[in-house]
Amino acid sequence: MRLTRQDLSAATEEGVLDADTAERLWRFLAQRDEARPQFRAAHILYYLGGFVAMAAFALFLGQAWESWAGWPMLVLVGSQFVLGLALTHWFLRRNLAIPAGVMLTFALSMVPLAIYSLQQGMGWWPEGGGRVADYHRYIRWHWLFMELGTIAAATVALWRYRMPFTVFLLALSIWYLQMDLVPFLFDTWQERWEMRKLVSMVAGALTLGLAFWVDVRSGRRKDYAFWLYLAGAAAFWGGLTAMNSDSELGKLLYCGINLLLIACGAALRRRVLALFGALGVAAYLGHLADLFTNSLLFPVALGALGIGIVFAGLAWQRNEARITAAMLSVLPAPLRALIERAQA
Template sequence: MDLSQQQLNDAVEEDILTIQQANTLWQYLQNHPNQKSNTAMSARFDFTHVLYYFGGFIAIGAMTLFMELGWEAFGGIGIVSLSCFYGLIGLGLTHYFKNRELAIPAGICATFVVALTPLTIYGLQQALGIWPDDAVYRDYHRYIKWHWLYMELGTLIVGGIIAWKYKYPFLMMPIAITLWYLTMDLTAMLNGGDYSWELRKIVSLYTGLLMIALAFWIDIRSRYKADYAFWIYLFGILAFWGALTSMNSDSEWSKFFYFCINMAMIVSGAMLVRRVFVVFGAIGSFIYIEHLASSIFKDSWLFPISLTIIGLGIIFLGILWQKHEQSISSKARKILPQSLKELLESRASRSC
């Protein structure tokens, strides 16, 4: 549990601590040798973090999503040279920030190096004259092509090495995206170049499920460490839920099954203390309810009243859950495997 200075001030007002004790304890916590590393693993997100990530996403986006045709003028050798130059700067900044125990800027700079890998491999293929068609790098994030595979495999290798060396959770972000891309391109290649939207939906659906399972495994393995599973969960949910939501069906039972899946996501998110499950599950549930309101119960005066009663009932259920949460949770966790029990306890303690 992270302890804030405001909590200490509240303890002073309640006469639990004196002002001197609160100040002494706060100084001790700030200077504790494990405090800085714990801060890097915590879920706190202040304006400083916003500046870190905003700047990092701009720098990473400049070399990925926002890369235009201007760099093509440098040719293959020029692209490789510039990418390596930027990569060396990124590694240098990673070491600089790491030595000063600035974990978030160090992780962002290390991620920047991983994000440069596809561009470097693209330039190398251009320089060697083995690029197979007239596609350019900016299409990498837009279209499915079999020859992106070299860039994706290289990114996974470099990302794995850098993640193993530096162990910053943000490094999982480009790895998660690349895994998603890889399955799309690989499936299209094995399917004879079929890039249809139906194929994309099916592949994205099962890829998302596999990524969620991978994230869960990582979550258990790193339950006492930093949150390495977050980005895998996020892109796994995006792939799975996005594909599921985009699938069309005229069957009301299929739509109801979609609603059940979203409700299961909400429950799973509450159990694992993963808000991303809850957010997308809630959005999916509202999509189904909107379908009921606009199609099945259109112009019905009873439907809004029923929904209001159900909503108030859920609030009442939340009150009962809060009242008996400890006893229910303790009984439920007794039947769980030890590793899963430890994961839930660890996640609950981080969310406090």
Template sequence: MTQRFDADDLARAVTAGVLNPGQDHALLAFLRAHPSARPGFQLANVAFYFGALLIMGAMGWLLTVAWMSIGDGALLAISLAYVVSLTLLALNMQRRSQPVAAGVLAAVAVGIVPLAVFAVQRITGFWPFGDGTPDFQHYYRYVQGQWLLMEGATVIAGLLMLRVVPFPFIVMPMALALWFMSMDISQYLYGSDLSWAQRHEVSLWFGLALLLVAVVVDGRTRKDYAGWGYLGGLLAFWGGLTAMDSGSELGKFGYCVINVALMGLAVLLRRPVFMVFGALGVATYLGYLAYDVFAESLLFPLVLTLIGLGVIALGLAYQKRRERLTERLRNCLPNALAQALPALRR
């Protein structure tokens, strides 16, 4: 949890005897000269991320629609120009102590890499022509083995970018590329086009693997790279789990139990993103009960209201006793497991 201080706070510290007179001004000058690299939820940061999404949308839609008219060579030149220009701009922002702007620009540059690789594949003839193979417009919709080079290049570009612009958001396009890669590799393992049920299963196991990697990384790096790993892992795991058809009431109840476990992990790891997905899953199960199992019951809305009020009460209790609850929950675990968990970030 980040804390923000101003001159009045430091003046009160002098009055309380925590700081000596004059130290408040020196400390305030230092904090202003060395702003925290931890990106808080600020309007400027929201604008940075929104701008990055707009650039990704422009490259992912406009150029892929226009490549037939501009040609593969022009597409390669434009995509490379975007990658180089955004990378240079990111480095410039980093030198100007703008870590969030630098990081999102670097992430956009990594996200454009598969478009450049796609153009190279078409120019060299490696990409199949005239056989109905989807083009780049279908990159996010179809599972194809031809995407593997694009996905591998994205991961490598992300690793290289992290060395020059160490910003956690760059992990997100890498995680997305790895998710697609898991689908494409699974196509060869299954020996045919993946059915939707198989895709859901692959997504679930890939998400679980990514979550385990994030747990290993968590607390062991100066920057919080695990945060975006958790988000990517939960999107794949929870999305695959939710899309799977359990086929029985027991299976649907098991889905609810797994989501409750995710909420428990939010307390254990002190990661709110687990609470968000767990709560969405529990709400999904309760919605199923409301509209399918107890559709004719007049008492169910009342019970659901009471459950909602209980969840709010639990949230308030957790907010007041967060450290104590996390510590107690970790103390209940075996020593080996507790020691393997990442250190808590304050």
């Protein structure tokens, strides 16, 4: 439930609150929400600025790598890391948590570049291993040490600073790692493609499990799980969809898994799960439309199903409190607390 200023004004008009109490309550809530990421101009500018800074440095690398490769680039990357860390502490001293988190992530984005520069300087980078400018573009096993180092640094930073945006880089590096492991383990292109789909699905499922565990343990005061849900859902759904079974039973199972994603998204108030689930259900309905392309009864049956779902929603709304209470009563206490927090 989201509380707006209009809600407090309505409560004042109904005599539930006096005007002074409503004003003080609104100031308290606004100050409390200041550290939560929201779709506000200031927060958009914070994140946009951080992404532009990271993109600018990546562009600089693409243009200047030949003349700066090795130790000079390591010095430059190290200075950017120190600058990002200094700005993180500068913002923290002013209680500006969101720009502090953005600057910390900027500093951590220098870690894979530092590892690459160190490998270049020490002569450890293999011939034909590619340039660092290709890090975000191509899947190669040579990036593994950069990804492992970034995961380790992001984990330490998350433990030290407790900033949710740090999980963005952590989740991205985990996603890169599971993709780059496939060419490291398998030789032929066909093996790599088939295993990449399976690895993506399994790694995505494990990331979703990690996101759920973080969600249960951390609560919603600071949303550490969001980026893990996003990366996990993208990897899991992408791998699952790419498998493209020729069996109708397999396609029906695919639809069922996507319906489960929608249900989990609704229960946990995680829109990203519902979004991917909805895309999967839409893909399955598109397949059915192709399968029954010459059947006049299929659109009628599909329309009847849609109307039935609307009435099911009406029945759920009328009995939601009783059904929810019954379902929550059989769940373990941590899961029950998570769902109650999500629906509050």
